[in-house]
Amino acid sequence: MISCHALKARRDAREILHGLDVTFQAGTLTAVVGPNGAGKSTLLRALSGIASDISGEINISGTPIGNIGANRLVRTVAYLPQDHHVSWPVAVRNVVALGRMPYVSSLSTLRAKDADRVDDAMQAMAVGHLGERPVTSLSGGELARVLVARLLAQDTEILLADEPAAGLDPAHGLALFEHFKRLSGRGRLVVVAMHDLSFAYRFCDQVLLLKEGRVVAFGATRDVLTRAQVAAAYGVDAAIGEVEGVAAVVPIKALTS
Numbered sequence: 001m002i003s004c005h006a007l008k009a010r011r012d013a014r015e016i017l018h019g020l021d022v023t024f025q026a027g028t029l030t031a032v033v034g035p036n037g038a039g040k041s042t043l044l045r046a047l048s049g050i051a052s053d054i055s056g057e058i059n060i061s062g063t064p065i066g067n068i069g070a071n072r073l074v075r076t077v078a079y080l081p082q083d084h085h086v087s088w089p090v091a092v093r094n095v096v097a098l099g100r101m102p103y104v105s106s107l108s109t110l111r112a113k114d115a116d117r118v119d120d121a122m123q124a125m126a127v128g129h130l131g132e133r134p135v136t137s138l139s140g141g142e143l144a145r146v147l148v149a150r151l152l153a154q155d156t157e158i159l160l161a162d163e164p165a166a167g168l169d170p171a172h173g174l175a176l177f178e179h180f181k182r183l184s185g186r187g188r189l190v191v192v193a194m195h196d197l198s199f200a201y202r203f204c205d206q207v208l209l210l211k212e213g214r215v216v217a218f219g220a221t222r223d224v225l226t227r228a229q230v231a232a233a234y235g236v237d238a239a240i241g242e243v244e245g246v247a248a249v250v251p252i253k254a255l256t257s
Contacts, residue, residue, distance in 0.1 A: 001026050001189065002047055002077075002158060007056035009042045009213075016042045018213045019056065024191055024206075026157070029177075029184040031200035031221070032193040034210035035234050040193040041082055043210070044160045047191070048079035060158070074102040078154035082162040082193075084144055089134035092146050096122055099153030121152035124179050126172065140167040148176060159183065162193045177203040197249035201225050201240070209233050231255055 003023040009016045017039045024030050024047075032040045045051035046058060049065050058065040060076060068076070078099070086095065097107050099121065100114040110118070122128045125145040130138065135146060144167045151159060159180075165173040173196075180190045181203050194200060200207055200221065207224040209216040211233045217224040230238045236251045243250075 001061055002191075003057075003059045004047070005057040005059075007043075007046060007054065007058065009039070009046055009051060009054045011042065011053065016213050017046070017054075020213075020215060022208060022215065022218055024189055026189045027184055027187045028205040029180050029190045029203060030192070030206040030208060031204040032191060032208045032210065033195070033197060033200055033233075034216070037212070038210040038233075039213040040210060041162050042213075044079065044162050044191065044193050045081075048077055048160050049073050050079070071102060074154070074156075076156055077158045077160065078151050078156040080147060080151045080159075080161040080164055082166070084140070084147055084167070086135050086143065086147075089136040091131065092127060092133050092135050092138070093118065093122070093131040095135050095146055096127070096149045096153050099150040099155075102154065117153050117155050121149040124152055125149040126175065141169060141172065144168055145172060145176075152179075157187075158189045158191075160191050163195070164192060165194065165196065165199070173199070197225060197230070197238070198247070201249050202247040225249060 005021050007017055007020040032043060034040055046054050060068060094107060097110060097118050100110060100117060104110055104114060125148050127145050127149055130142060148164050151161060165176055168176060177199055184190045204221050206219060207221045208218045209224050209229060216233045217229050225240060227238060227240055235255050237253050237255055239250045239252055242248060
């Protein structure tokens with residue numbers, strides 16, 4: 001569980017988050033949604049412990065995040081940033097294996113257990129066949145899957161992912177969220193910042209809807225992603241329901257004041 005109280009964050013002297021009070025429970029898949037500039041990425045960075053210039057409280061299972069040592073923190077929380085750029089031509093398998101660094105002193109000291117975690121993560125993201133390829137030779141979608149595999153290899157109780165499906169084709173996007181759903185069903189906490197409201201509506205247990213660094217609504221997905229609240233946050237009229245039995249949110253038109 002992660003909770004925050006009166007959480008504020010600043011960047012370049014501008015306040016990005018304005019006193020958030022939210023709690024993310026274990027065993028849930030939660031979407032953080034909102035228009036551009038809503039503070040989604042800033043929130044995930046704060047929850048991961050890497051954001052600077054923040055105030056308020058962040059607790060992980062009741063312990064203030066500042067009281068959790070760095071090694072324990074990275075064994076508890078895995079974070080995937082929005083930036084998917086990799087500059088060095090490292091083999092794909094070694095990039096995924098970086099997820100095991102909180103548990104080993106170097107990649108040369110991977111144990112059988114660590115290798116199994118790497119294999120499982122690569123299989124989950126369908127990148128096993130890319131293992132020896134330089135990561136710089138991959139397409140954008142392939143790279144995105146490799147970096148999600150690194151997140152999974154870290155094998156933490158809490159996963160924070162910022163736009164993990166960006167660049168993925170529909171089949172791999174579906175596979176990713178199906179895997180996140182399985183992880184949350186096993187008791188993990190998975191928090192995903194995203195723009196795809198249909199995926200949020202279909203897969204997520206809860207939704208945190210932000211606008212301009214403030215909470216518009218937070219709770220069960222179907223209570224948050226309503227026509228009125230989507231209009232309030234995004235300024236669009238949206239049809240919300242099912243298409244051939246599958247939950248969907250479809251923007252219809254932009255609203256003008």
